[in-house]
Amino acid sequence: MKKLHEDILRILAEDSRTAPAKIAVMTGADEAGVRAAVAELESSGALVKYTVVVNSDKLDKEIVEALIEVRVSPIHCKGFDSIAEDIYQFDEVKSVYLMSGGYDLAVFVEGSTLKEVAMFVCEKLSTLDKVLSTATHFILKKYKQSGVLTKSGSACRMAVHV
Numbered sequence: 001m002k003k004l005h006e007d008i009l010r011i012l013a014e015d016s017r018t019a020p021a022k023i024a025v026m027t028g029a030d031e032a033g034v035r036a037a038v039a040e041l042e043s044s045g046a047l048v049k050y051t052v053v054v055n056s057d058k059l060d061k062e063i064v065e066a067l068i069e070v071r072v073s074p075i076h077c078k079g080f081d082s083i084a085e086d087i088y089q090f091d092e093v094k095s096v097y098l099m100s101g102g103y104d105l106a107v108f109v110e111g112s113t114l115k116e117v118a119m120f121v122c123e124k125l126s127t128l129d130k131v132l133s134t135a136t137h138f139i140l141k142k143y144k145q146s147g148v149l150t151k152s153g154s155a156c157r158m159a160v161h162v
Contacts, residue, residue, distance in 0.1 A: 004029055004037050009047065013147075016050040055150045057141070064111045065094075068121060069103035069135040080104060083130050092120045103135070114138065 007027045011018050020038065024031040041047035056063045075082045080098050087107055088096045095108040107125070111117040118136070126134050142150045 002037070004033065005041055005046070008034065008037055008041065012047070012050070016052070053146045053148050055142070055145075057150065062112060064114055064117050065139040066109050066111075066117050067137045067139065068107040068109060068125065069137070070105040070107055070125070071132040071134075072104045073130045073132055074104075075130060083128070086128055087125065090120070090124055092117070092124075 004027060008023055011023050011026060018026075020034045021031050023029075024034045027034065029037075038047065056065075070087070072080065072083050074080055084096050084098065084105060087093060087105065090109075092109045092111055093107055094110050095106075097106040098104065099106050109117055109120060111120065117138070121134055121136055125131060144150065
């Protein structure tokens, strides 16, 4: 990968709103070169999406997030990819990662209540053919997300609402 591409990805990962003109100044490249490099990164699939980091503790809407450890039986000649594809099709699923260690897949899900997330695990995830077991961990508080400190107020969001 070209150094300019690496620099652009680093800058956009820090702030996806950074304008090409500012990136040009930061990298010493010309603005047209930056625009062309960004277009190359997008067309190659290296730059997938421009996004924001949201501190859900600061919103009025309650959001329940969970990490679900999933152990699966790999499918012959397809490995884990086919199972991961079945899982990431669900709307509740925000991220899926193949892992080393005690479980195979890390699945991050989101719902509006604890019960909604629990029902997703019971009715959709655990019923898939190749899923052997799951372990659900509800996220209570985020201290740092995507490299950004969230600086939430209470020690335990759930305790605030008791």
